[in-house]
Amino acid sequence: MNYPDNGAYMVAAYIVTAVVVVGYAAMLFYRSRKLR
Amino acid sequence: MTRRERALRTVRRGTVLTVVALLGLVIVYVRALMFTPIERFQGPAQKIFYVHAPVAWASLLAFAVCGLLSVGYLFMRDRRLDLLAMSSAEVGVALSVAMLTTGPIWGKPIWGTWWTWDFRLSSTLFLFLLFVGYLVLRGALADHEVRARYSAVLGVMALALVPFIHLTVYWFRTLHPAPVIMKPEAPSLPGVMLVTLLMSLAVFTLLYGGFLTVRYGLAVLEDVRLEEAAHELS
Numbered sequence: 001m002n003y004p005d006n007g008a009y010m011v012a013a014y015i016v017t018a019v020v021v022v023g024y025a026a027m028l029f030y031r032s033r034k035l036r
Numbered sequence: 037m038t039r040r041e042r043a044l045r046t047v048r049r050g051t052v053l054t055v056v057a058l059l060g061l062v063i064v065y066v067r068a069l070m071f072t073p074i075e076r077f078q079g080p081a082q083k084i085f086y087v088h089a090p091v092a093w094a095s096l097l098a099f100a101v102c103g104l105l106s107v108g109y110l111f112m113r114d115r116r117l118d119l120l121a122m123s124s125a126e127v128g129v130a131l132s133v134a135m136l137t138t139g140p141i142w143g144k145p146i147w148g149t150w151w152t153w154d155f156r157l158s159s160t161l162f163l164f165l166l167f168v169g170y171l172v173l174r175g176a177l178a179d180h181e182v183r184a185r186y187s188a189v190l191g192v193m194a195l196a197l198v199p200f201i202h203l204t205v206y207w208f209r210t211l212h213p214a215p216v217i218m219k220p221e222a223p224s225l226p227g228v229m230l231v232t233l234l235m236s237l238a239v240f241t242l243l244y245g246g247f248l249t250v251r252y253g254l255a256v257l258e259d260v261r262l263e264e265a266a267h268e269l270s
Contacts, residue, residue: 004079006145013084013138014065017091020134021061021243024127025054028250032047035257 043256050249057243090240098128103195106188123251
């Protein structure tokens with residue numbers, strides 16, 4: 001079956017989500033290290 | 037147990053919850069990318085749905101929780117409600133960044149444009165900017181009581197926007213698709229896609245819970261540190 005060739009957008013969206021989520025988790029971890 | 041010890045325990049519990057959610061996110065990624073079929077008309081870009089919709093749900097949940105806690109604060113004047121509301125607002129802003137970037141990345145190949153100023157998109161951006169303002173306002177006010185009261189009023193006002201945003205796709209002409217789950221009729225997705233979406237919704241809800249718990253623990257630790265500093269000065 002022929003699909004539209006837009007896989008790059010999918011990859012970009014998944015990378016952006018991972019960067020935001022992991023980035024925020026890392027920021028919280030860094031702040032907790034500073035406050036302990 | 038002192039307040040500081042309780043806060044540290046909260047941070048530890050939140051960290052465990054966050055790590056579990058991040059592992060769940062890895063499973064969702066593998067399932068969505070490798071084991072969920074490609075939609076015939078939209079192609080691979082349709083899979084953005086499995087991260088965009090759940091992250092949008094989690095961020096709107098965060099803003100709604102902030103608004104409800106703000107209502108609680110205005111009635112009870114409990115400092116913990118204020119700190120929890122602020123924590124939820126910050127988590128909501130962080131998750132909104134993912135929502136507001138994955139949306140245009142999905143829109144470009146499907147709608148042919150990154151952004152359009154229709155009601156759903158504009159009101160979501162407005163809500164995000166409102167909560168950025170909420171966090172800036174908190175940073176600008178030194179007095180705790182004033183800061184908590186002003187930001188609670190802003191949080192309550194923003195709460196009114198959340199159901200409005202959900203209903204904009206029914207009330208106005210918009211490019212944004214209508215909900216596939218949160219609607220009166222049965223979900224309009226094939227079973228395998230629905231399972232992936234539900235898994236992702238559960239993982240992002242758990243992630244929100246983990247982030248909120250850690251952030252609240254940190255907010256209490258910051259509060260304890262300020263109290264200790266004020267005590268030393270006096």
